[in-house]
Amino acid sequence: MFEVKKIEDINLVENPVIAQMSKYNHEQLLFYNDNATGLKAIIAVHNTILGPSLGGTRMWNYATEMDALNDVLRLSRGMTYKNSISGLNLGGGKAVIIGDHRTQKSEALMRRFGKFVNSLAGKYITAEDVGISPIDMTYVSMETDHVVGLPGKSGDPSPVTAHGVYVGMKASAKAQFGSDSLAGKKIAVQGVGHVGEYLVASLAKEGAEIFITDIHEPTLKRVAEQYGAKVVGLDEIYDIDMDIYAPCALGATVNDDTLSRLKCSIIAGAANNQLQNEDVHGRMVMEKGIIYAPDYTLNAGGVINCFAEVEGLSSKWAMDKAIDIYSTIENIVKRSQAENIPTYQIANKMAEERIEAISKVKLPL
Numbered sequence: 603m604f605e606v607k608k609i610e611d612i613n614l615v616e617n618p619v620i621a622q623m624s625k626y627n628h629e630q631l632l633f634y635n636d637n638a639t640g641l642k643a644i645i646a647v648h649n650t651i652l653g654p655s656l657g658g659t660r661m662w663n664y665a666t667e668m669d670a671l672n673d674v675l676r677l678s679r680g681m682t683y684k685n686s687i688s689g690l691n692l693g694g695g696k697a698v699i700i701g702d703h704r705t706q707k708s709e710a711l712m713r714r715f716g717k718f719v720n721s722l723a724g725k726y727i728t729a730e731d732v733g734i735s736p737i738d739m740t741y742v743s744m745e746t747d748h749v750v751g752l753p754g755k756s757g758d759p760s761p762v763t764a765h766g767v768y769v770g771m772k773a774s775a776k777a778q779f780g781s782d783s784l785a786g787k788k789i790a791v792q793g794v795g796h797v798g799e800y801l802v803a804s805l806a807k808e809g810a811e812i813f814i815t816d817i818h819e820p821t822l823k824r825v826a827e828q829y830g831a832k833v834v835g836l837d838e839i840y841d842i843d844m845d846i847y848a849p850c851a852l853g854a855t856v857n858d859d860t861l862s863r864l865k866c867s868i869i870a871g872a873a874n875n876q877l878q879n880e881d882v883h884g885r886m887v888m889e890k891g892i893i894y895a896p897d898y899t900l901n902a903g904g905v906i907n908c909f910a911e912v913e914g915l916s917s918k919w920a921m922d923k924a925i926d927i928y929s930t931i932e933n934i935v936k937r938s939q940a941e942n943i944p945t946y947q948i949a950n951k952m953a954e955e956r957i958e959a960i961s962k963v964k965l966p967l
């Protein structure tokens with residue numbers, strides 16, 4: 603039976619690798635070392651019941667190999683949940699390349715990595731993540747077809763991601779305020795980069811009162827002028843009078859400090875890992891009467907865009923599929939309220955339930 607109790611950090615210091623894989627149901631972990639190109643990489647395939655595993659490649663100068671292992675195990679498992687709850691026929695996987703992406707990347711290293719991906723014969727499909735550029739992915743694609751998000755293919759996923767966040771925010775508003783209209787609602791968007799700006803555009807169109815902050819002053823000024831949003835300070839954003847807080851920059855902004863300050867009744871944004879501690883802050887938001895739209899459910903537009911590319915589906919299909927996030931959030935909130943369980947736990951359960959159900963479909967006739 604497929605069952606993972608909760609998404610938490612894996613601790614390889616306390617447990618050996620295979621015990622840890624077994625505890626969190628990872629299927630496969632592959633290591634690759636190549637002295638000629640300097641490639642040191644790990645691919646983790648967490649679960650392939652729903653389909654081939656898909657998740658990005660991250661290049662990072664990890665302090666230790668254990669840190670790299672922890673990251674790839676944790677992130678690949680996260681992809682299984684995101685792909686499952688989004689109704690996609692994809693499993694969860696992830697790759698990490700150990701090294702400094704500013705100084706240690708080369709065409710040869712990326713192409714060698716492409717060969718490594720290819721050795722899994724499609725069981726793992728890769729994409730861009732932190733430290734990897736579109737040009738790097740072009741090199742990867744010279745050695746494998748199992749790569750998505752290439753320049754000229756499905757393109758920038760941000761519009762689809764922002765659309766999913768927008769509809770999920772509306773579903774949260776329906777549950778909290780009785781109407782999904784965001785007109786006149788005070789919404790604070792933290793980070794107006796790729797996703798944040800598209801989100802602000804939709805909110806402005808609907809007549810929301812928008813507050814924005816960003817560390818990049820020129821972007822902040824331009825977005826404020828273009829959409830009539832009010833600029834607030836980087837730290838001030840947690841104290842303003844608002845209905846909805848939309849974190850679209852950083853993780854872990856929902857924590858002890860901010861929860862003692864936030865006056866919102868909904869948290870719905872694009873950033874990954876918004877809850878600093880899932881168990882503690884997931885429950886705390888519920889007890890404060892705040893609806894928290896689970897981050898990986900809300901920001902699944904990116905992976906929906908990748909899936910469209912895998913299946914040869916149009917960008918319109920991806921945009922339409924992102925609308926499903928509305929009903930997924932509705933279901934999560936309903937179950938959370940009925941069972942008195944934090945929304946992020948319900949999201950995990952729903953992801954597990956789908957995998958469990960589909961595993962029965964896959965049995966031989």
Ligand SMILES: NC(=O)c1ccc[n+]([C@@H]2O[C@H](COP(=O)([O-])OP(=O)(O)OC[C@H]3O[C@@H](n4cnc5c(N)ncnc54)[C@H](O)[C@@H]3O)[C@@H](O)[C@H]2O)c1
Pocket residue numbers: 759760763792793794795796797798815816817818821836850851852853872873874901902903904
């Ligand atoms: N792009 C996607 O399709 C996608 C998909 C899933 C999840 N996400 C997540 O959504 C978030 C936003 O993604 P993006 O593609 O828009 O990234 P981005 O880098 O384009 O935008 C992030 C913005 O946040 C700003 N920022 C950084 N630190 C800040 C701070 N301390 N306070 C305020 N603003 C700050 C940056 O200046 C930038 O403008 C990220 O956490 C990302 O992991 C993005």
